[in-house]
Amino acid sequence: xNRIIEKSxxxxxxxxxxxxxxxxxxxxxxxxxxxxxxxxxxxxIPLTIASADPVAGTIxxxxxxxxxxxxxxxxxxxxxxLTDLVGPLGRATDIKKHEGTxxxxxxxxxxxxxxxxxxxxxxxxxxxxxxxxARSADLIILEDEIRKWSDEVIVMTDDGSAxxxxxxxxxxxxxxxxxxxxxVVAIGPAVMMKFVALLTKKYEVPTICSxxxxxxxxxxMCGACRVNVGGKMRFVCVDGPEFDAHQVDFDEMIMRMRAYxx
Amino acid sequence: xxxxxxxxxxxWREELRKALSAKERAxxxxxxxxxxxxxxxxxxxxxxxxxxxxxxxxxxxxRCLDCPTPTCVEGCPVGIDIPGFIKNVQRGDIKTAAAVLxxxxxxxxxxxxxxxxxxxxxxxxxxxxxxxxxxxxxYLERFAADKARENNLSPEDAVAAPKxxxxxxxxxxxxxxxxxxxxxxxGFEVHVFEALHEIGGVLKYGIPAFRLPNAIVDxxxxxxxRRGVQFHADTVIGRTFGYEDILQMGFKGMFVASGAGLPRFxxxxxxxxxxxxxxNEYLTRINLMGAGTxxxxxxxxxxxxxxxxxxxxTAMDSVRTARRMGAEAMIIYRRSEAxxxxxLEEVIHAKEEGVQFMTLCNPIEYKGxxxxxxxxxxxxxxxxxxxxxxxxxxxxxxxGAVEEIPVDLVIVSVGVSPNPxxxxxIEGLEVTKRGTLAVDETLQxxxxxxxxxxxxxRGGATVILxxxxxxxxxxxxxxxxxxxx
Numbered sequence: 001x002n003r004i005i006e007k008s009x010x011x012x013x014x015x016x017x018x019x020x021x022x023x024x025x026x027x028x029x030x031x032x033x034x035x036x037x038x039x040x041x042x043x044x045i046p047l048t049i050a051s052a053d054p055v056a057g058t059i060x061x062x063x064x065x066x067x068x069x070x071x072x073x074x075x076x077x078x079x080x081x082l083t084d085l086v087g088p089l090g091r092a093t094d095i096k097k098h099e100g101t102x103x104x105x106x107x108x109x110x111x112x113x114x115x116x117x118x119x120x121x122x123x124x125x126x127x128x129x130x131x132x133x134a135r136s137a138d139l140i141i142l143e144d145e146i147r148k149w150s151d152e153v154i155v156m157t158d159d160g161s162a163x164x165x166x167x168x169x170x171x172x173x174x175x176x177x178x179x180x181x182x183x184v185v186a187i188g189p190a191v192m193m194k195f196v197a198l199l200t201k202k203y204e205v206p207t208i209c210s211x212x213x214x215x216x217x218x219x220x221m222c223g224a225c226r227v228n229v230g231g232k233m234r235f236v237c238v239d240g241p242e243f244d245a246h247q248v249d250f251d252e253m254i255m256r257m258r259a260y261x262x
Numbered sequence: 263x264x265x266x267x268x269x270x271x272x273x274w275r276e277e278l279r280k281a282l283s284a285k286e287r288a289x290x291x292x293x294x295x296x297x298x299x300x301x302x303x304x305x306x307x308x309x310x311x312x313x314x315x316x317x318x319x320x321x322x323x324x325r326c327l328d329c330p331t332p333t334c335v336e337g338c339p340v341g342i343d344i345p346g347f348i349k350n351v352q353r354g355d356i357k358t359a360a361a362v363l364x365x366x367x368x369x370x371x372x373x374x375x376x377x378x379x380x381x382x383x384x385x386x387x388x389x390x391x392x393x394x395x396x397x398x399x400x401y402l403e404r405f406a407a408d409k410a411r412e413n414n415l416s417p418e419d420a421v422a423a424p425k426x427x428x429x430x431x432x433x434x435x436x437x438x439x440x441x442x443x444x445x446x447x448x449g450f451e452v453h454v455f456e457a458l459h460e461i462g463g464v465l466k467y468g469i470p471a472f473r474l475p476n477a478i479v480d481x482x483x484x485x486x487x488r489r490g491v492q493f494h495a496d497t498v499i500g501r502t503f504g505y506e507d508i509l510q511m512g513f514k515g516m517f518v519a520s521g522a523g524l525p526r527f528x529x530x531x532x533x534x535x536x537x538x539x540x541x542n543e544y545l546t547r548i549n550l551m552g553a554g555t556x557x558x559x560x561x562x563x564x565x566x567x568x569x570x571x572x573x574x575x576t577a578m579d580s581v582r583t584a585r586r587m588g589a590e591a592m593i594i595y596r597r598s599e600a601x602x603x604x605x606l607e608e609v610i611h612a613k614e615e616g617v618q619f620m621t622l623c624n625p626i627e628y629k630g631x632x633x634x635x636x637x638x639x640x641x642x643x644x645x646x647x648x649x650x651x652x653x654x655x656x657x658x659x660x661x662g663a664v665e666e667i668p669v670d671l672v673i674v675s676v677g678v679s680p681n682p683x684x685x686x687x688i689e690g691l692e693v694t695k696r697g698t699l700a701v702d703e704t705l706q707x708x709x710x711x712x713x714x715x716x717x718x719x720r721g722g723a724t725v726i727l728x729x730x731x732x733x734x735x736x737x738x739x740x741x742x743x744x745x746x747x
Binding site: 042043072086088220224228258259 | 457504533551634683
């Protein structure tokens with residue numbers, strides 16, 4: 001059982017939870033995720049860790065209510081407990097000093113897992129330009145935190161209600177055109193990552209994406225999360241969640257994510 | 263002491279041997295396991311085998327000739343004193359029968375249900391040479407263990423005085439549990455770390471309740487808890503706690519029993535279509551997560567026509583589960599039935615439950631609809647050729663004999679690879695070419711305080727072998743630790 005210490009809303013359907021998880025807070029690195037379960041009949045669902053406070057023994061999770069299980073988590077209040085929380089899982093992000101700029105881009109709730117990577121990339125001595133995007137202003141989250149660790153932030157919204165009007169790719173392309181970029185990190189909906197990958201491939205800039213496939217156990221046992229990366233079957237939970245975005249078969253992944261849609 | 267009571271020379275055993283002639287014993291037909299009717303059982307998850315009655319068990323026990331050199335014992339991977347427990351069943355001393363089992367088997371109620379006896383103890387029974395059916399050792403093991411549990415006759419544990427030495431166990435499957443049992447009995451403080459939210463490993467997520475009810479596993483877990491074993495769910499060693507953390511927490515030894523892990527796929531076209539999944543995923547969703555039953559959120563894989571690829575116990579568990587989920591279900595296996603690794607009983611039960619067997623068939627491709635859902639499997643017909651490395655005749659494709667079979671769910675059950683989580687997260691831990699942990703004959707790894715057993719060492723074996731490893735590792739580790747004291 002892991003107690004929720006604090007809950008707040010980023011928007012009607014996106015909540016921020018600060019959860020007690022001392023061992024995870026201590027062990028986690030950027031890129032790691034946890035699996036949580038709510039209620040005795042609850043589903044195991046993967047959530048990326050947005051940040052952690054090893055002294056307080058807490059981690060931050062950002063959850064968007066999209067299905068039954070995420071709705072249940074979003075309905076929990078401070079003082080309630082998650083029935084189970086296990087992690088940190090997956091492989092940590094490869095953080096190093098790059099010669100050129102590191103572009104960190106994310107869409108929607110993907111901004112949450114991007115945050116620790118932005119911070120680590122900055123602390124590693126990189127010039128970091130972040131592009132955060134969402135449908136509208138109210139879905140742009142953690143902007144101040146992203147700004148704190150970025151040399152520059154470009155905000156993009158579909159409707160122009162915040163930052164500039166347009167897709168995340170427009171912001172990324174602008175940077176690619178004006179400066180030497182060594183690496184792009186992209187986190188968000190599969191279709192967004194697909195188009196970022198198509199764009200950066202054109203510019204031949206190495207690109208890392210963080211995949212959020214269906215999982216059951218999260219430790220390599222079930223294979224539900226398998227993706228085709230460069231023609232090889234890889235498991236997101238143990239081989240990922242980050243992969244070379246230019247090698248990922250996004251179309252197949254998008255198809256597989258609809259496995260349990262009615 | 264027990265040996266005086268149960269040894270072959272004991273007066274009571276001599277009397278039992280004299281009471282009936284060998285010929286009379288041999289003329290008693292082998293007990294039939296009472297089982298639920300197939301039409302009834304495919305509508306629920308109740309245990310198929312109902313267990314022998316007292317009378318049936320005593321009669322079956324009297325069939326055992328109590329051989330001077332019991333070859334059945336040689337067929338048991340952990341060397342259970344088989345005639346010793348059977349003769350106690352015959353004289354109605356369940357407590358002693360359970361004590362005899364308890365000396366070598368940590369989970370007799372489990373093994374009596376899931377061991378492939380026809381390939382182990384029962385295959386070595388003297389009756390086989392007499393062209394008679396072997397003594398039903400597995401039925402009797404289950405009988406003794408169940409009776410002892412139900413009547414609180416389980417042998418009292420002689421637990422050694424606490425030694426104040428902490429031991430960590432990675433994984434709560436059969437290897438981890440038997441290790442934990444033995445170490446706690448020896449007076450060590452045992453902590454078992456389990457990655458999933460439930461304790462029991464494959465006994466919970468893998469083997470379905472119709473073959474091994476959860477209550478049986480829970481009773482064994484309660485026994486361990488009473489003895490002071492502490493379980494920590496939701497804890498992944500190598501992730502939540504690294505090896506350094508384990509040392510810092512004061513653990514003096516660690517037993518890795520993290521299981522086989524990664525499901526294998528066949529690397530054929532269409533394998534990533536929706537509706538093609540591993541047996542691990544299918545069974546975990548249904549057994550562990552309760553998918554398809556009220557009050558459980560995990561979605562159940564739905565199929566009206568289900569193909570299960572493979573011929574092992576996991577394949578049988580999957581196909582029989584599919585029947586219980588209301589599907590028409592078939593086994594697709596590339597060799598013939600004679601080469602199937604599954605227990606004979608599982609094959610018979612599956613057939614009784616209406617499972618179709620497509621043997622000498624190998625999937626070569628899956629085809630999907632416009633939404634990416636599997637709609638058919640293309641199979642290649644096979645014939646048997648020369649024996650391969652496994653000693654079984656190898657399947658060879660028959661040229662041009664290819665057919666398409668409509669299916670809407672495919673469960674791939676062609677084996678597992680070792681879970682890389684532990685090997686990759688502990689520096690200096692030696693790994694074999696197959697990815698299993700390298701151990702010496704005492705089950706010690708390349709790091710002296712770490713021992714390993716079960717599928718992470720064997721790469722995919724049985725519950726009894728995993729349990730045997732747990733016992734052996736406990737014996738070696740405790741000897742080593744006490745030497746150093």
